[in-house]
Amino acid sequence: xxxxxxxxxxxxxxxxxxxxxxxxxxxxxxxxxxxxxxxxxxxxxxxxxxxxxxxxxxxxxxxxxxxxxxxxxxxxxxxxxxxxxxxxxxxxxxxxxxxxxxxxxxxxxxxxxxxxxxxxxxxxxxxxxxxxxxxxxxxxxxxxxxxxxxxxxxxxxxxxxxxxxxxxxxxxxxxxxx
Amino acid sequence: xxxxxxxxxxxxxxxxxxxxxxxxxxxxxxxxxxxxxxxxxxxxxxxxxxxxxxxxxxxxxxxxxxxxxxxxxxxxxxxxxxxxxxxxxxxxxxxxxxxxxxxxxxxxxxxxxxxxxxxxxxxxxxxxxxxxxxxxxxxxxxxxxxxxxxxxxxxxxxxxxxxxxxxxxxxxxxxxxxxxxxxxxxxxxxxxxxxxxx
Numbered sequence: 001x002x003x004x005x006x007x008x009x010x011x012x013x014x015x016x017x018x019x020x021x022x023x024x025x026x027x028x029x030x031x032x033x034x035x036x037x038x039x040x041x042x043x044x045x046x047x048x049x050x051x052x053x054x055x056x057x058x059x060x061x062x063x064x065x066x067x068x069x070x071x072x073x074x075x076x077x078x079x080x081x082x083x084x085x086x087x088x089x090x091x092x093x094x095x096x097x098x099x100x101x102x103x104x105x106x107x108x109x110x111x112x113x114x115x116x117x118x119x120x121x122x123x124x125x126x127x128x129x130x131x132x133x134x135x136x137x138x139x140x141x142x143x144x145x146x147x148x149x150x151x152x153x154x155x156x157x158x159x160x161x162x163x164x165x166x167x168x169x170x171x172x173x174x175x176x177x178x
Numbered sequence: 179x180x181x182x183x184x185x186x187x188x189x190x191x192x193x194x195x196x197x198x199x200x201x202x203x204x205x206x207x208x209x210x211x212x213x214x215x216x217x218x219x220x221x222x223x224x225x226x227x228x229x230x231x232x233x234x235x236x237x238x239x240x241x242x243x244x245x246x247x248x249x250x251x252x253x254x255x256x257x258x259x260x261x262x263x264x265x266x267x268x269x270x271x272x273x274x275x276x277x278x279x280x281x282x283x284x285x286x287x288x289x290x291x292x293x294x295x296x297x298x299x300x301x302x303x304x305x306x307x308x309x310x311x312x313x314x315x316x317x318x319x320x321x322x323x324x325x326x327x328x329x330x331x332x333x334x335x336x337x338x339x340x341x342x343x344x345x346x347x348x349x350x351x352x353x354x355x356x357x358x359x360x361x362x363x364x365x366x367x368x369x370x371x372x373x374x375x376x
Contacts, residue, residue, distance in 0.1 A: 027245065052245075054266075059266065066245075092229070092231065092360075
């Protein structure tokens with residue numbers, strides 16, 4: 001399926017990093033996730049990009065606020081479970097109107113094998129909205145680039161917190177038995 | 179472990195005033211609570227960013243700033259409780275290892291803002307040893323003003339990623355409140371670096 005595209009330069013997985021670069025992103029903070037592997041690999045390999053691995057997702061909110069204070073744009077790559085870790089820290093973006101661009105790979109969303117992912121996955125979009133984050137959702141490969149472009153535009157031109165959710169059906173069903 | 183090790187003997191306002199004296203091109207990020215009041219008491223400055231929430235984020239805000247402004251020294255001034263809420267950030271900072279970033283933890287061993295309850299640091303946790311274990315190339319436990327002077331010189335020289343635990347008395351001097359308008363302080367800070375509002 002298209003969603004399993006490993007990142008060969010043509011699919012949505014490569015669109016993520018391409019769109020971030022086109023918007024002048026210089027910092028990519030992330031907690032690893034298989035769905036973000038192509039963007040993480042590209043960020044780590046790009047000498048113009050500061051790639052920052054985090055121990056927990058809310059570190060990225062502080063980091064990107066600091067980078068913006070210093071005049072530079074960034075993005076946070078995380079999984080839906082990590083959105084839960086960010087909730088209180090989002091006060092920083094809400095009160096100081098720091099631009100924030102989050103790209104969230106969904107779990108507990110479609111064909112989830114591990115039901116322990118379901119509570120946060122089902123609450124992810126509502127939780128973000130409760131904290132004032134604007135959200136969009138991509139379930140088809142061709143929607144990723146335009147929706148990420150839209151989110152980046154509104155984050156960096158509107159001092160807004162914006163999140164693009166990448167649906168689990170887009171990413172592909174995790175194979176648990178080999 | 180017990181209260182015998184809580185905090186230290188230094189006056190927090192004197193420590194911060196010394197750290198920020200003749201600050202030149204220094205950029206400062208403060209953790210919420212008393213460290214923000216201490217930095218404000220030393221004099222408001224366009225190069226200060228005061229946090230009022232997002233507890234545990236002072237070190238990572240400093241990291242992002244230091245990476246975006248490698249030519250400027252960046253000093254994070256925070257407390258032991260705030261640092262404890264973001265301990266994982268010490269690992270993230272050490273991996274990035276920016277030479278222009280320093281963390282100064284004013285360790286009074288207590289949560290001063292909420293009624294002086296003992297913190298983990300006050301119960302014996304040595305935060306400088308945590309930073310060392312995470313990979314900081316330079317850490318110090320500072321108990322006198324000569325140590326503060328040495329830290330100040332190191333910060334200004336951008337001599338390498340640094341972590342200092344500074345032992346201060348468990349007391350709350352009169353509050354000196356920094357501005358609470360986060361948008362104003364953000365735009366003021368960026369303007370001082372030459373960046374305009376959107």
